[in-house]
Amino acid sequence: MNAIVFGASSGIGRDLAIRLSQDGYNVKITARREELLKELCLEFPKLSYYAFDINDLSSVEEHFSDIVSDFGVIDLIVHCAGIGFENPELIWKMENDTIATNVLSATRIYDLSFLLFKKQGFGHLVGISSIASLRGNRHSPAYFASKAFQVNYLESLYLKTKEIASGKVYVTDIRPGFVDTRMALGDDIFWMSGLKKAVNQTYRAIKCKRRRVYISKRWTLIAWILKIVPSWLIKKIM
Numbered sequence: 001m002n003a004i005v006f007g008a009s010s011g012i013g014r015d016l017a018i019r020l021s022q023d024g025y026n027v028k029i030t031a032r033r034e035e036l037l038k039e040l041c042l043e044f045p046k047l048s049y050y051a052f053d054i055n056d057l058s059s060v061e062e063h064f065s066d067i068v069s070d071f072g073v074i075d076l077i078v079h080c081a082g083i084g085f086e087n088p089e090l091i092w093k094m095e096n097d098t099i100a101t102n103v104l105s106a107t108r109i110y111d112l113s114f115l116l117f118k119k120q121g122f123g124h125l126v127g128i129s130s131i132a133s134l135r136g137n138r139h140s141p142a143y144f145a146s147k148a149f150q151v152n153y154l155e156s157l158y159l160k161t162k163e164i165a166s167g168k169v170y171v172t173d174i175r176p177g178f179v180d181t182r183m184a185l186g187d188d189i190f191w192m193s194g195l196k197k198a199v200n201q202t203y204r205a206i207k208c209k210r211r212r213v214y215i216s217k218r219w220t221l222i223a224w225i226l227k228i229v230p231s232w233l234i235k236k237i238m
């Protein structure tokens, strides 16, 4: 079994890649911080890496094609790379970088993956979106909006699997709440999941080819509340 994990130098992607390699997958890992990728590959021989910036879309295309040539077929692609900032002053660079990474580059990776799986007749695309996808947020507007984009794009690709006769192409949307990585935004974080628990639950959702899942499970309740609470109440309390 062959897999790619985009965004595997730290956090959820890193630990998920290790977990997949321990389960027998050959895994290509990618990110910008080459030293971290190199260390990981030395420790886990079923991992190998490509270091590049996903915001350079021609690099994404080039490396994607190299990985496909190298592996022959790919069973699983996890898109975990992402950034997020608290940006209450709406500093344009932060908004722009977030949209470039989480929207434009993510879309390129989703599409390359989907088209490959369509050609192969099988494969599993996993996107790591967020509970943030459900509503707006005054501290991190671009991040929350970018996650809503990811959720809807992944759903569109799920709907597009209807066009693939084999019925063996799957799309999973993982929606973490707060997970203890460098990405967790803010202080005094509410209901933070440990990385190990988050990765275990993500891994199980991938194995079961779930359509969507909240991580950890108790965020399912928060999601339900977030979907029905009116904007005026969010404005008052958050």
Ligand SMILES: NC(=O)c1ccc[n+]([C@@H]2O[C@H](COP(=O)([O-])OP(=O)(O)OC[C@H]3O[C@@H](n4cnc5c(N)ncnc54)[C@H](OP(=O)(O)O)[C@@H]3O)[C@@H](O)[C@H]2O)c1
Binding pocket: 006, 007, 008, 009, 010, 011, 012, 013, 030, 031, 032, 033, 034, 052, 053, 054, 055, 080, 081, 082, 083, 084, 101, 128, 129, 130, 131, 175, 176, 177, 178, 179, 180, 181, 182, 183, 184, 185
């Ligand atoms: N932690 C949370 O509370 C939480 C909650 C909801 C959703 N999420 C989502 O989970 C995903 C993983 O985040 P994490 O929490 O594991 O944080 P993380 O440790 O910061 O991981 C982010 C990964 O994305 C890679 N990345 C970022 N920008 C990149 C770029 N331009 N090119 C290539 N790789 C890039 C980073 O590698 P380099 O910096 O080495 O490039 C890193 O490997 C993200 O999509 C995040 O939005 C996290």
